[in-house]
Amino acid sequence: MTEYPMWIDGGEVRTNDARPVRVPFDGAIAGQIYLAGREHVDAAIAAAKRAAPAMRELSRHERYSILMKAHGLLGQRREEMAQAISSESGKPIREARVEVDRSLMTLMFSAEEAHRLHGEEVPLDAHPGGKGKTGLLVREPLGVIVAITPFNFPLNLAMHKIGPALAAGNTVVHKPASATPISGILLARIFAEAGLPNGALNVITGPGGIVGDMLTLDPRVAMVTFTGSPEVGLRLRNLAGLKRVTLELGSNSAVIIEGDADLDKAVPKCVAGAFAHSGQVCISVQRIFAQESVRDEVVERMCEIASKMRIGHPLEDATEISSLISEDEAKRIEGWIGEAREAGAGLMTGGGRRGTTIDPAILTDVPPSANLCAKEAFGPVVAVNSYRTLDDAIAMVNDSDYGLQAGMYTRDLEKAFRAARAVHVGGFHINEIPAWRVDQMPYGGVKLSGTGREGPKYAVEEMTELKLISW
Numbered sequence: 001m002t003e004y005p006m007w008i009d010g011g012e013v014r015t016n017d018a019r020p021v022r023v024p025f026d027g028a029i030a031g032q033i034y035l036a037g038r039e040h041v042d043a044a045i046a047a048a049k050r051a052a053p054a055m056r057e058l059s060r061h062e063r064y065s066i067l068m069k070a071h072g073l074l075g076q077r078r079e080e081m082a083q084a085i086s087s088e089s090g091k092p093i094r095e096a097r098v099e100v101d102r103s104l105m106t107l108m109f110s111a112e113e114a115h116r117l118h119g120e121e122v123p124l125d126a127h128p129g130g131k132g133k134t135g136l137l138v139r140e141p142l143g144v145i146v147a148i149t150p151f152n153f154p155l156n157l158a159m160h161k162i163g164p165a166l167a168a169g170n171t172v173v174h175k176p177a178s179a180t181p182i183s184g185i186l187l188a189r190i191f192a193e194a195g196l197p198n199g200a201l202n203v204i205t206g207p208g209g210i211v212g213d214m215l216t217l218d219p220r221v222a223m224v225t226f227t228g229s230p231e232v233g234l235r236l237r238n239l240a241g242l243k244r245v246t247l248e249l250g251s252n253s254a255v256i257i258e259g260d261a262d263l264d265k266a267v268p269k270c271v272a273g274a275f276a277h278s279g280q281v282c283i284s285v286q287r288i289f290a291q292e293s294v295r296d297e298v299v300e301r302m303c304e305i306a307s308k309m310r311i312g313h314p315l316e317d318a319t320e321i322s323s324l325i326s327e328d329e330a331k332r333i334e335g336w337i338g339e340a341r342e343a344g345a346g347l348m349t350g351g352g353r354r355g356t357t358i359d360p361a362i363l364t365d366v367p368p369s370a371n372l373c374a375k376e377a378f379g380p381v382v383a384v385n386s387y388r389t390l391d392d393a394i395a396m397v398n399d400s401d402y403g404l405q406a407g408m409y410t411r412d413l414e415k416a417f418r419a420a421r422a423v424h425v426g427g428f429h430i431n432e433i434p435a436w437r438v439d440q441m442p443y444g445g446v447k448l449s450g451t452g453r454e455g456p457k458y459a460v461e462e463m464t465e466l467k468l469i470s471w
Contacts (some may be wrong), residue, residue: 004021007192010197018168020033025088030087041214047333054197068108074190080098082096083096083449089154089277104367118139120277138466140467142244143171144173145225148215149175151162154182155184160454162174165225168464170218175205179326217285233247242461248452252287254397255285257409258412261291273307276435281435282404284377302384344365345365360380360381361381363383370398403448408420424446443455
């Protein structure tokens with residue numbers, strides 16, 4: 001069994017508490033990790049604190065060079081990292097390879113931000129009292145940043161936090177999801193090989209409820225950046241006090257399909273957006289509102305594609321749908337489908353469960369109060385409901401506690417931009433699904449979907465402090 005020790009202060013750390021990481025699809029062992037105790041959390045924070053002055057003093061070009069060397073090393077190990085992601089998360093291997101490629105782009109964009117980090121002149125003499133004064137506004141690193149990351153994109157969502165933090169001159173303590181720690185540990189080794197100072201990136205593994213609280217409460221930590229559930233995010237924000245906090249907390253993303261939409265483009269995209277990684281994507285297509293004149297055709301076309309998707313082991317190249325992260329999650333989705341059907345929804349295809357796997361499910365006429373519409377499903381299930389007018393559709397999309405991203409398909413740009421302004425989300429995509437994301441764009445939500453923005457340029461802004469210097 002391959003061991004993946006924690007990474008603290010530039011070296012491997014083992015404990016007496018070891019546990020296996022299992023492939024969700026069949027329970028096979030993917031590797032062995034070690035659980036952190038309080039002393040290991042303290043050691044990781046202390047190492048990051050010690051390394052902070054060295055990171056702060058690195059020039060922009062030195063940070064850029066380290067990140068780009070890491071970029072090259074990650075590219076050389078693309079298949080190894082994809083195999084790790086697929087094994088620990090259950091993500092189909094071809095999707096895991098895409099995640100590695102996206103992580104490479106995120107790392108490259110982060111490296112470029114190290115070169116672009118700059119301040120500005122402040123026109124102090126625009127005020128009568130500022131005559132003879134010059135002001136300079138500079139950005140400085142915050143110090144120690146805690147990155148708490150989820151299981152569904154264990155590499156790229158970690159990179160969205162670690163890359164910008166290092167580019168800005170901070171140090172990092174990374175707490176990966178308990179189910180998917182292997183790729184984060186491998187990433188730390190890559191950064192060490194690229195020349196990152198010891199202690200600048202530390203990875204600790206263990207239960208999120210214990211380790212996350214300790215990290216958030218520690219006064220040596222300057223910022224917490226978290227991706228996960230609203231319940232945990234709100235808890236961490238309450239614990240953080242005056243620390244900087246960025247939260248990405250999920251969604252029940254919606255698509256509007258107008259009667260004039262190009263269904264040849266809209267339907268395949270909606271199927272892909274609903275069932276990629278078995279729906280375990282924060283911006284997965286969960287709610288589709290199709291104009292009543294095309295709703296039945298949308299459903300028929302979606303069912304035809306979804307029913308032919310290949311279900312199998314995540315490491316098989318032909319697999320399109322594999323498992324959820326655990327059997328408990330699969331049982332939850334199974335229960336939510338049953339609840340929706342009892343409330344009057346129609347199950348048009350899928351929904352069967354075998355262990356951790358759920359057949360891609362499409363339902364119609366799902367009441368807005370049902371869990372499948374009201375909450376984040378995080379499973380291979382999508383609700384397709386009809387509407388009469390665009391205003392009706394906008395109201396249905398906004399009838400949600402979440403607001404991460406939404407999409408709309410139409411040939412009428414006036415309607416598209418009217419909806420874009422009216423829908424309350426962090427990102428609105430015209431003739432595209434909400435699951436669309438390129439890694440340099442600002443990404444984040446409103447309402448229970450969180451606070452702050454990711455994307456290297458925008459994350460760097462969150463991870464630096466403004467300082468005014470005048471003379």
